Amino acid sequence: MSQSSTSVDTSRSVFETLVGTSCHFCDDGRLARDEYKGNDAVVCDACETPAVQSW
Numbered sequence: 001m002s003q004s005s006t007s008v009d010t011s012r013s014v015f016e017t018l019v020g021t022s023c024h025f026c027d028d029g030r031l032a033r034d035e036y037k038g039n040d041a042v043v044c045d046a047c048e049t050p051a052v053q054s055w
Helices: 002-016
Strands: 031-036 039-044 050-054
Touching: 002 039, 002 050, 031 050
Parallel strands: none
Antiparallel strands: 031 039, 039 050
16 A cells, blocks of 8 residues: 555656656647546646656
């Protein structure tokens, strides 16, 4: 059980680190917290490509 909560904490830390950075898939976007296919994710605000997601 503690391993599962550790993974969630790590995901949140990665998400927070990526938010606001430039998208590597397009030239115009910035990464923002959002959902992607029902999962928590960090997604480009321009091309909507997920940089990371947690399920």
